[in-house]
Amino acid sequence: MTATGTDPWLDATAQAELVRDGRVSPRELVEAAVERVRATHADLNAVIHERFDRAIEEAxxxxxxGAFRGVPIVVKDLYTPSAGDPAHNGARFLKEAGWRAGHDGAVVRRLRAAGFVLIGRTNVPEFGSGASTEPLAYGPTRNPWDPRRSPGGSSGGSAAAVAAGLVPVAHANDGGGSLRMPASMCGLVGLKPTRARISQAPAGAAWGIGATADGVLTRSVRDTAAVLDVLSGPEPGDPFAAPALARPLVREVVADPGPLRVGLLDHPPVDGVPADPVTAQAVKDTGVLLEKLGHRVSYDHPPALDAPDFSVRFFSLTAASLAAEMAGWGRRLGRPIADDELEVPNNALVPLGRDMSAVQYVETVEWMHAFQRRMAGWWAPGGFDVLVTPVLNGTPPPLGWFADPAEGRLRVREVHQYTAQFNATGQPALSLPLYETPGGLPVGVQFVAAYGREDLLVRLAAQLEQALPWAGRRPGPQLRPTEDGR
Incomplete structure (x- = not known):
């Protein structure tokens, strides 16, 4: 099989099987992926740091x-270093400084040990603090389903690369929905694992609550399970620990989830924010499907989700974290980072973070810990097994929609209603590409399980993948969405 003849829509598991059987070589897989990235770069702008020659040499x-010997992969250019490669986090001042990573982080080290070949690093909004991937440093990444639209953020470059068939799997991470939202907008499987399931060594725990989590974006449940098995496990000195899984997640793909008790939430928990009709209907339809599959379904959700001050608390921790990040970069570069070196949203956040006192910070962390306890009760033994919500309170918006100077922050608040809460609690949360708009754009549905229960989510996801297959839905030139995408 030649490089140009390699099927770009095979998932990573299938590509690895081809290599093991001798039907294709790692070099052929990698060369084919490189060709696809080069051919689509002008249209998508997904991969911004190329490792093409090095990747072909490695392959x-x-x-x-390992389990994925010879399979090409891309890594998100945010807090996940790969030795010798640019590490710009979407920031202009790091691009201008030509900053490169001096080491592999734990995630990259484990990907390499599994046999993956890293072909490049993907575009991100500046320091990941954006619902769309449109950094001034590198320009916007476009959604393969409609290039006029956003692929989401902050893992938008990774999502676009997988959705377009450039690679079968991409690294992503999630500090408030940054993996699940692009999964929803690009029609992919996106599982944010339990806090500390995947070590972020040598980095620490963001915001003091371990809100960020690494994972992958894929086109199949089996790929998600198998790659998380590769990445999972602690590193010495990790500040948090995840409960051990009973067995590898890949074995859960063929396991029966049994009858589950499922709660549905089809509207924003914050008063005054209207529900998007398309994503709300997706949750309703999912409830009907789950009942047909034998699950007990009712409209219910954790009362703690209705807490009116969650978003303010989460926002303040984000600001403090970003301010600390800028102080750290100032030390590494040997000079202070001026506020005007940042894009407008981050320029406003950093002073707020600096003004936060140590007492206010600790009080906010303690509030989040109490919030986690209140949330956990809904999933306690005898309670619910899974919560189903939209991923987004909306469908993929046009590029620039969140950047509007007058409406941008309000639009982010309206759309960002269902994901950040589970970064605060550390629970596993999964986006599945179950539906689409009448205009053909992807719509993800979110499934949330109790702390440590990725196994249950994988079982349920595999059942839903069989009941409502999505593998045949792919972007292509035949797609002509209507002006509003619906």
Missing amino acids: SGPLPD
Whole structure:
């Protein structure tokens, strides 16, 4: 099989099987992926740091005999270093400084050990603080389903690369929905794992509550399970620990979830924010499907989700974290980072973070810990197994929609209603590409389980993948969405 003849829509598991069977070489897989990235770069702008020559050289030599030997992958250019490669986090001042990583982080080290070949790093909004991937440093990434639209953020570059068939799997991370939202907008599987399931070594725990989590974006449940198995596990000195899983997640793909008790939430928990009709209907339809599959379904959700001050508390921790990040970069570069070196939203956040006192910070962290306890009660033994919500309170918006100077912050608040709460609690949360708008754009549905229960989510996801297959839905030139995408 030649490089140009490699099927771009095979998932990572299938590509790895081709290599093991000798039907294709790692070099052929990598060369085919490189060709696809080059051919689509002008249209998508998904991969911003190329490792093409190095990747082909690596694929031509000995590779670790791991589960994904020879399979090409891209890594998100945000807090996940790969030795010798640019690490700009979407920031102009790091691009201008030509900053490069001096080491592999734990995630990249484990990907390499599994046999993956890293072909490049993907576009992100500046320091990940955006619902769309449109950094001034590198320009916007476009949604393969409609290039006029956003692929989401902050893992938008990774999502666009997988959705367009450039690679079968991409690294992503999630500090408030940054993996699940692009999964929803680009028609992918996106599982944010339990806090500390995947080590972020050598980095610490963002915001003191371990809100960020690494994971992957894929086109199949089996890929998500198998790659998370590769990435999972602690590193010495990790500040948090995840409960051990009973067995590898890939074995859960063929396991029966049994009858589950499922709660539905089809409207924003914040008063005054109207529900998007398309995503609300997706939750309703999911409830009907789950009942047909034998699950007990009712409209219910954790009362703690209705807390009116969650978003303010989460926002303040974001500001404090970003301010600390800028102080850290100032030390590394040997000079202070001026506020006007940042894009407008972050320029406004950093002073707020600096003004937050140590007492206010600790009080906010303690509030979040109490919030986590209140949330956990809904999933306690005898309670519910899974919560189903929209991923977004809306469908993929046009590029620039969140950047509007007058309406941008309000629009982010309206759309960002269902994801950040589970970063605060550390629970596993999954976006599945179950539906689409009448105009053909993807619509993800979110499934949330109790702390440590990725196994249950994988079982349920595999059941839904069989009941409502999405593998045949792909972007292409035949798609002509209406002006509003519906």
